[in-house]
Amino acid sequence: MSKLARWMRGEMVRELVRRMRRKSKSLDNRRGKRKTALALSAGIMALSPGAVEYGRQAPTHTVAEAAIDAMKYRVDADQLSVSEAMKEALAEEEGVMLTVYRDVAGYPTVGVGHLVRPADNLKVGDTITYEQAIAFLEKDIRHAEEAVKRLVGDLPLYQYEFDALVDLVYNVGEGNVSEDKSPKLNVAIKAGDYQGIADELRYHTAAGSKANGLIYRSERRQAIFTDAAYGDPRPIEISVSGEVSA
Template identity: 60%
Template structure:
């Protein structure tokens, strides 16, 4: 995590290590934790916020992302109302304001996407990362029919298999491949650790 991300400690709370691997985590959860809840009752967890900042980074100068869109802060896509252009700088306060607003929008998007499907917190977080990353329009029934079919059938394994979004501007982006891997492990195992760190530890 970069220096910029550390300045967001007031938003995410103290930086924590990711959860234990699934085998250890499953021993620690309580029966109450195992009950899936309506998405309307769930919000982004602190662990997810930290993982999101690690993935997106924190940029104070407006830049073009891998797809060419003007972006700033924690992956915030510039809108006309922001009155910002490439090269403009923003403050810590603006970064946090954009992040809070974007998370609320993404949380609302997940609730629209899953409808009445109950979720564990980590499953909600994984879908939240997906919507935050690609936008609600790209996970619509038209654009992502298999994901929507899996949700309609309450097939959680099939949902996990449809969290792989790796293309930007028509090309595979290595960073999105790692992010998709991380997203899937969050959904399936409640493991928030960066797979790149795991790979470097093994090698």
């Protein structure tokens, strides 16, 4: 890939990430306002003159306990959804394409590695917006999340372990993590062998050929699973003239 192509790819990823962050911040603000409104409503009800009437006890309204920190404690996978850090890592790994193209296997693809479906009403050469790319990404992530929950069953996970498994399913598809296609992974999950799971997160081939990009992605996936390390492991080279390349 040329320096210009790398720069353009990086700019598109950064723009998508900026838009995702703005959207996430907006959603957080709305949730915060809703929680404040509910808390105020509960307080008003508790202080209402009619709260104590004919010897009745006022209804008790308590704020729900904070959720367990899944970065510190393993929890049921059903309680988890992909972190923002993992969404951004996915965008970095998959790249962002706003024009429908054919991937190495010949399938129409767009956005953040989204496989075009008939319902998308898109064909090769069509273009989409960043917002559509984000919508496709979020939809595909939800499918991958559900697939991981089916895969692990009642095995508790840290947030970053869940993230890494979602990346695996997003990358290779649910069919490729089945007992038939990934027997060692499934055995490790059933045994609760977390190191064994980490060892099975490698995926190096595309269309039958080994791809450096998938090797680095597998390293990143394993680092996320074992160490919550979301950074890109690709080597950065700096030339004598100060130019940076990866």
